Amino acid sequence: MTNSNEVHFKGKNFDFNLTETPIIYSILNLTPDSFYDGGVNTSIDQVLDRIETEMGYGAKTFELGGKSSKPHFDDISPDEEWQRVEPYLKAIQKRFPNIVLAIDSNTNSVIERALQSGIQIINDIDGFNSQAKLDLVQQYQPSVVTMFNGRNFDEQPTTLEDTMHSFFTGSINRLEQAGLQRENIVIDPGVGFSDRNTLEFDLIKMRYTKQMRQFGAPIMIAISQKSFAKRLFDAGSDERLIPTLLFEAYMTQLGGRIIRVHNVKETQELIKTYQIFKDILSD
Template sequence: MPKGTKKTLNCRGRLIDLTTPVVMGILNVTPDSFYTGSRVSANADLVERAGQMLADGATFIDIGGYSTRPGANDISPAEEADRVLPAIEAVLRQYPNALISVDTFRAEVARQAVDAGASMVNDVAGGTLDPLMFETVAGLGVPYVLMHLRGNPKTMQSLSVYENLVVDVVDEIGVQLAKLRALGAKDVLLDPGFGFAKTPAQNFELLSQLNAFQQFDEPLLIGLSRKSTIWKTLNISADAALNGTTVLNTAALLKGASVLRVHDVREAVEAIKLSQRLNFF
């Protein structure tokens, strides 16, 4: 992690140390997320999966009820809340010390999730799809993941034309970060948005220049797990993309990632442990 980067997060009074990178496990309570292995349909299955992720070394569990894969169908805020709130409550009943992140771009769902016990808001839209999101998360006082996105899940793939990819993404994130800071938000993580309004070639370019985001001195959350950039490049399927995920996660660690958001927790934890022995951070 670069020297000036913030190294702690306050999660509902618990101070999380990011001096050594940590892992966020993905749990989707959706029927159509792009990777079938991340989907769970019953709370019992979800609790079991969450328990395994925690045992494997996950620091955070990211629960999402709205699929953001390209072309995903829209659902109402009420339906999204009906998916995520019981899931959050079920995990916390079994694992009361678990740190739950809610994956939503809707302010009202974020508020309800935090009321239900979530400790973080992970917004794939970086505040661009709900004008109340920034004010809401600043008031809630929980860490917030600010991701770069253009458009929405249905339109984003048509918005991948940039004058200068890295400069444009950095600038656009910077604008949103300034708004958050002006509202008093304390703990912000930045996510470049791999795969969101970006082609596979652009994702590789962005990863190779990840250190451009160090100017903000905020920790980086990186989500590359099993994405099409990997499996299209290797001519395989998402189900076969674990090895490629580990390779790119390791590259992200070398470039300063503080949080790896993944489907496969144990392998990501191992990548961190081995990278630490190489003095990556």
Template sequence: MAQVNKKTVNVGGRLVDLSTPLVMGIVNFTPDSFYSNSRVSSGQAMLDKVGNMIEEGAAIVDVGGYSTRPGAAEVSEQEESDRVLAVIEPVKKYFPDIIISVDTFRSQVAAAAIEAGGHIINDVSGGTLDEQMFDTVAALRVPYILMHMRGTPETMNQLTHYDNLVVDIIRELKSSIDTLRQKGVTDIWVDPGFGFAKNIEQNFSLLKDLREFEQLGYPVLAGLSRKATIYKTLNILPEQALNGTTVLNTLALERGASILRVHDVKEAVEVIKLWTATQRIY
């Protein structure tokens, strides 16, 4: 596959520059996401949360209506769609300039969300859980975040065997990218899928070699915020994992990440400002 090395992406007719990394704030309209402070259960709480993220410097908000943590409750497609639309519609009304990413692996939810005003599809399954997803993305002509995962949220923890971790993941992502490009999808972001079909040791190895993903030619998203890799290694709770998140986000930037997907926007924006300042020193 030819090297693309895209540093811009067309989002709703706007050309978004990724030469300076961006922050994506996580908004979970769910009752059971692994980090309790990321959950919102009312419309006003959700608007307050989004407003705070925008004030703190988020360029994107990532809206999810289905927790993908292992053991999470099953959510019907209709319920997931209702949850996501309940966020997108008021956010579009009160914060019309913010970029909205839709965290879903279901093509019909993705289509409804984009129709309601969303801009980006963030698919944790990389198209493996809904065979219509790639065609839907192509038809909608929106950016697509291709994440690496094996199996389902229920089975992924048993699918952590790799002959060569980074080589295998890149090969699997490349196959999906080739399919997407054949269907006319050009605005792609790559997410190596920290914590999804990877154990803690593998997550650290993946972070160490994150720059290898530049060979795919697309911007890399790092989703490390408050994950088990941090809080289990430090023997703390997710609520105590902000400092560890900051450390790993810094390492991700150093290794080429263009987007940080986080629960804590202010701290991630500060990381990017400080890291960017170091890049100006020659």
């Protein structure tokens, strides 16, 4: 971090000071089968217009995804995954040359192609758990999001926090050994990523946001429209916005600073409300 009192997220051509204000990290799924917005972003022009609008609402980073990672997702070939992303990526970079872009992928060859194409942030749901990915990090020095994926662990409620602590300690250490600094490494508790997919695990992970501050790395809030709202309130996929915003506000209070979302305008309003609330509390 820049100093002991500040939290920054840094990468190639960007430096976001997260100390007082969270940032919006917009999700651009380019897949037909994503759990919430599959098949929505079907036109390049539509996506370009959406980015322009969301920039106006304050979005700082845009993440492209060419493969769904919802529970029991259908895997696809690396070539198909990249073919979904590449035409959008080229058009976005042409229209917005200074944009900060991420890719959501756990596929080695897709990550490599993304880095070769100038994408600055790699979001790996498997937490860079292979030497091949770490070698790519060492070669290209991107910023990263390393997520705790409960599907890769034998999760138990009584040991989950210890398992997450061990995971983040090890993942951050390996990424630093590959040449990254702490401000290049975003950590994500992985809400919604469990084979059991229970509300109990999701709530533990949300609460663990507070403990994650000990790592001194930027913390991601990635709960947008996820199914915890269904289990809490029997909310359908088009009824989860309010629970999403309420729990995002909660995790922001605990220390989350990068809010990964589908609903950018509403998240901007959340951040403004958070800042007003924080000012009231400090009076």
